[in-house]
Amino acid sequence: MLTVSKVAAGSGGLAIRHAEPREPGPGEIMLKVHAAGVCGTDMQIYHSYGAIAKRVKLPTTLGHEACGTVVQTGLGVDRVSVGDLVSLESHIPCGRCKACHTGRAHVCPNTRYPGIDIDGTFAEYVTVPAEIAWVNPKGTDPALAALLEPLGIAVHATLEGSGVSGQTVVVNGCGPIGLMNVAVARHFGAHKIIAFDPNPGRRAIAERMGADIVADPSSVSPPHLVNESTRGDGADVVFEYSGNEQGALNCFAMVGSLGDVRWCATPGQPMTFDFGAWRKGRPTIYNIHGRRIWSTWHAMAPLVYEKKIDLEPVISHRLPLSEGVKAFELIVAGAAIKPLIMCS
Ligand SMILES: [Zn+2]
Ligand SMILES: [Zn+2]
Structure with a gap:
């Protein structure tokens, strides 16, 4: 079968590699993969950057945000069946x-x-523990089902702490999950959504996803804009997706007293943190990692099944597996938001 694999250290080092599907062992399932998204973690591995990338042995098939049909089950698997779309x-x-x-x-x-x-999942078939499979209703669009994993981070962040209902929220950075967070915050009843991103294409999508105000943080002062939009009160909730030091500083300058900063980005570099400023503003920082298993999934998946939120604007490209490396190159070039590799 075809796979997109990391085969060499250093930046890049990806190849379309032929590999044999692995027979599922006890407790495992084999999926025929339909769609798999490329995310920031995949990009860290692409660039051989950070702790996660160091764990990857060469060669490894990349990919973890995916949907597929169960084609084989190992011994003792009873929670999913052959034919399930997971x-x-x-x-x-x-x-x-x-x-x-x-x-x-x-x-x-x-x-x-x-x-x-x-x-991983950039392959025609993948074998994984059955315990990580979430069964979708028949007829679910595989492209949307592949986005449940990243969507879960946005839903987890939205439901944490004080939630968003009736509140003014800032989405600080409009990568794929930031964009999803705009739609999720809208769904869960945010009063006003202010989204920042330097990329005009991403700002346009943030508007489509439901942002009330979008702005370029490199041409306006985000704290000033938020201050004006909230009559000096600051935002109730700030979602940090920028991952850079200035963006992080802005979060604490935008959040109001006793507000929430929901920290969703993994900064690429160590950064200075002003504990004095934090004490003064008294926000609570929530460290958002992944999705609560499985409570976030129960809150999140029906939003997609029942078309309560539209993720289509986030999907920038659909590429066949044979052109999977191009998905990474499009992200490097700044030309993609969420490319999906359509594995079958
Ligand atoms: Zn991911
Ligand atoms: Zn454990």
């Missing part, structure tokens, strides 16, 4: 640690991922 929770928690035992498996310190620790 999306994958990308975290494979250990099930044995304190986090897993106390309903916090999304922050299991022993988590493994397809596309990092085992071969």
Whole structure:
């Protein structure tokens, strides 16, 4: 079968590699993959950058945001059946640690991922533990089903802390999950949504997803704009998706007293943090990682099934597996938002 794999260290180092599908062992399932999204984590591996990339042995098939049909089940699998259309929770928690035992498996310190620790989903077939499969209703659009994993981060962030209902929220950075967060915040009743991104194309999509105000943080002062839009009160909730130091500083300058900063980005570099300013403004910082397993999925998946939110604007490209490397190159060139690799 065809795969998109990391085959060489250093930036790039991807290839279309031929590999044999792996027979499912006990507790595992084999999927025929339909669609798989390329995300920021895949890009870190592409660039051989950061702790996650160091874990990837060469060669490894990349990809973890995916949907496929179960074609084979291993011994003891009873929660999914051959023929089921499933999306994958990308975290494979250990099930044995304190986090897993106390309903916090999304922050299991022993988590493994397809596309990092085992071969991933940019392939015609992938074999994964059945425990990470979420069964979709028949007829679900595979492209949308592949987006449930990243959508889950936006839903997790939206429902955390004080939620968003009736509140003024800022989405600070409009990558794919920031854009999804705009639509999710709108759905869950945000009063006003202000979105920042330097890219005009992304700002246009943020408007389509439901933002009331969009602005370029490199040409306006985000704290000033938020201050004016809230009669000096600041935002109730700020979602941090920028991942850079200035963006992070802006978050604390935009959030009102006792507001929430929902921290969703992983900064590429260490950054200075002003604890004095944090004490003064008294926001609560929520560290958002992944999705709550499975409560976020239960809140999130029906939004897609029942067309409560439209994710179509986020999908920038659909590429066949044979052109999968191009999806990465489009992101590097700044020409893509969320490219999907259509594996079958
Ligand atoms: Zn991802
Ligand atoms: Zn665990």
